[in-house]
Amino acid sequence: MRTYAAIAIVVALLALVPFVTASNVVLNFLVVALLIALVGQGWNVLGGYGGQYSFGHAAFFGTGAYVTGVLQVKYGVNAWAGLVIGIAAGALVGAVIGSLSFRSGLRGSYFALVTLAFAEVLRIIASVAPITGAGVGTLIKLDLRWEAFQFQSRAPFYWIILGFVAVSLLLVKRLEGTRFGAYLVAVRENEDAARAAGIDVVSVKLRAMTLSAAITAAGGCFYAQYFLFLDAGIAYGPWISVEALLAPIIGGVGTVFGPLLGALVVRTLGEVTKLLTGHAPGLDLVIYGCVLVLVVAFAPRGISGIVDSVRARFAKKERGHG
Amino acid sequence: MAEFLQVENISRRFGGLLALDRASFFAEEGQIVALVGPNGAGKTTLFAIITGFLKANDGRVFYGGDDITGEPPHKLARRGIARTFQITQPFAGLTVCENIAVGAHLHHARRADALAAARKVAEQVGLAPMLDVPAASLTVAGRKRLELARALAIEPKLLLLDEVLAGLNPSEVRDMVPVIRAIRDNGVTIVLIEHVMQAVMSLASQVFVLAEGRMIAMGPPDAIAADSRVIEAYLGHGASARMREAARG
Numbered sequence: 091m092r093t094y095a096a097i098a099i100v101v102a103l104l105a106l107v108p109f110v111t112a113s114n115v116v117l118n119f120l121v122v123a124l125l126i127a128l129v130g131q132g133w134n135v136l137g138g139y140g141g142q143y144s145f146g147h148a149a150f151f152g153t154g155a156y157v158t159g160v161l162q163v164k165y166g167v168n169a170w171a172g173l174v175i176g177i178a179a180g181a182l183v184g185a186v187i188g189s190l191s192f193r194s195g196l197r198g199s200y201f202a203l204v205t206l207a208f209a210e211v212l213r214i215i216a217s218v219a220p221i222t223g224a225g226v227g228t229l230i231k232l233d234l235r236w237e238a239f240q241f242q243s244r245a246p247f248y249w250i251i252l253g254f255v256a257v258s259l260l261l262v263k264r265l266e267g268t269r270f271g272a273y274l275v276a277v278r279e280n281e282d283a284a285r286a287a288g289i290d291v292v293s294v295k296l297r298a299m300t301l302s303a304a305i306t307a308a309g310g311c312f313y314a315q316y317f318l319f320l321d322a323g324i325a326y327g328p329w330i331s332v333e334a335l336l337a338p339i340i341g342g343v344g345t346v347f348g349p350l351l352g353a354l355v356v357r358t359l360g361e362v363t364k365l366l367t368g369h370a371p372g373l374d375l376v377i378y379g380c381v382l383v384l385v386v387a388f389a390p391r392g393i394s395g396i397v398d399s400v401r402a403r404f405a406k407k408e409r410g411h412g
Numbered sequence: 413m414a415e416f417l418q419v420e421n422i423s424r425r426f427g428g429l430l431a432l433d434r435a436s437f438f439a440e441e442g443q444i445v446a447l448v449g450p451n452g453a454g455k456t457t458l459f460a461i462i463t464g465f466l467k468a469n470d471g472r473v474f475y476g477g478d479d480i481t482g483e484p485p486h487k488l489a490r491r492g493i494a495r496t497f498q499i500t501q502p503f504a505g506l507t508v509c510e511n512i513a514v515g516a517h518l519h520h521a522r523r524a525d526a527l528a529a530a531r532k533v534a535e536q537v538g539l540a541p542m543l544d545v546p547a548a549s550l551t552v553a554g555r556k557r558l559e560l561a562r563a564l565a566i567e568p569k570l571l572l573l574d575e576v577l578a579g580l581n582p583s584e585v586r587d588m589v590p591v592i593r594a595i596r597d598n599g600v601t602i603v604l605i606e607h608v609m610q611a612v613m614s615l616a617s618q619v620f621v622l623a624e625g626r627m628i629a630m631g632p633p634d635a636i637a638a639d640s641r642v643i644e645a646y647l648g649h650g651a652s653a654r655m656r657e658a659a660r661g
Contacts, residue, residue, distance in 0.1 A: 268523060280501050287517075
């Protein structure tokens with residue numbers, strides 16, 4: 091119950107931001123951070139709760155983005171319908187990649203490498219296939235109407251991505267209290283013990299991957315509408331796979347708020363670096379790398395883990411004095 | 413003849429090593445059967461084959477009259493076959509209660525029901541005071557109880573216990589024996605792999621002896637303890653004769 095209250099408060103506070111500031115820089119920053127939080131929450135379902143670390147969530151992000159974009163540009167499909175179809179397509183790609191890799195028993199780093207390979211294959215296909223605009227990319231026509239999922243100002247975009255993030259927070263919180271959630275965590279903790287307890291490990295992983303892919307694809311669909319331009323490097327590029335796993339790992343894997351927390355921290359860090367170094371290309375990635383190494387080495391449970399242990403220490407102290 | 417559990421001529425090869433060589437045994441419903449034998453005899457391998465974790469090269473397993481050879485572990489668990497692991501396999505990051513609840517979810521879809529069932533099972537095996545302790549911080553005795561609790565949580569009809577008493581001190585063994593007996597009294601058929609002979613003697617109605625992959629003897633516990641083939645399997649060729657001589661002289 092406390093987590094639900096926390097979700098309500100955090101979302102309500104964030105929803106007020108456009109009333110406080112009309113600054114496009116601030117809103118743009120928060121939109122991107124929330125987008126990463128959403129994509130990261132997708133990764134968190136499979137990686138954080140299920141223990142299956144994917145390096146290729148770009149495959150789902152890009153599928154969502156391209157399906158939304160191409161359906162509008164080439165087939166004149168409505169953007170909102172494109173959103174729904176894009177999410178479904180992302181889920182399908184997740185199910186296919188999942189069933190290929192889990193059925194052949196790939197675990198740990200092998201699974202990570204295979205997902206990376208799938209994402210790269212999709213990137214290369216997208217960079218040559220005519221339907222995606224190949225090297226030129228896909229440009230979605232400017233059509234600033236609500237019906238076309240495009241808006242004059244950034245505030246509506248901000249509230250929509252915040253809505254997506256809110257749904258993903260509720261979904262993951264709900265997941266924690268279900269049988270499927272318990273099975274997913276059991277698979278992460280010990281596959282053999284899970285099998286002995288009657289869990290169909292492959293099916294649990296597969297369902298988790300499908301859900302994970304759907305959430306991440308929703309992020310891709312939103313990206314397409316927000317930036318109105320896609321190419322292979324954006325949609326299927328490794329950058330989004332990295333952001334997807336960095337946010338939850340830094341925020342706290344397998345926690346409801348980890349991806350949101352991590353996304354805000356990572357994006358802040360990225361912006362600060364850009365300011366300090368005057369946009370030296372790639373330097374923000376160097377910083378990301380260093381932060382990731384530090385977190386994995388010293389705080390494997392991320393910021394949430396640090397908060398928990400500090401809180402536990404205080405509780406102990408209080409008991410000691412009382 | 414269709415026993416509740418019937419294992420027929422199971423063979424299993426690991427490379428050049430014949431780990432199991434046409435091993436057979438059976439258990440009647442509601443019985444406790446012990447599987448004993450020296451280290452490396454193939455007992456754990458046999459368990460892994462019965463519970464679907466390993467495939468046999470040859471032979472069949474029947475359970476309640478059905479041929480279950482080669483079925484995957486999760487399906488066998490749904491049929492009511494539970495096992496414990498010799499090397500304990502807790503869900504280390506979860507609490508004791510959450511660990512047991514994973515098993516309880518098999519028959520309880522709702523989280524609250526599974527947790528309630530888990531608490532009941534914890535009471536049964538004496539883990540009630542440890543419910544909220546992380547599984548990783550349990551002692552050896554605690555972990556063995558947790559193995560047992562997780563297996564019981566799936567409400568098994570057949571329970572395979574792989575050395576749940578190994579590593580316990582004598583007083584801990586004395587605590588566990590009545591727990592196992594009570595499980596049998598609830599109608600669960602039990603097969604146990606055990607080196608603690610005191611427990612085998614007091615629990616099992618039938619003992620099977622496995623040595624170098626072959627079933628070399630079967631019978632009630634006291635007869636097995638006196639069987640010269642069994643003594644030789646444990647202590648080496650000629651040991652039985654030497655012991656008899658030593659007893660005489």
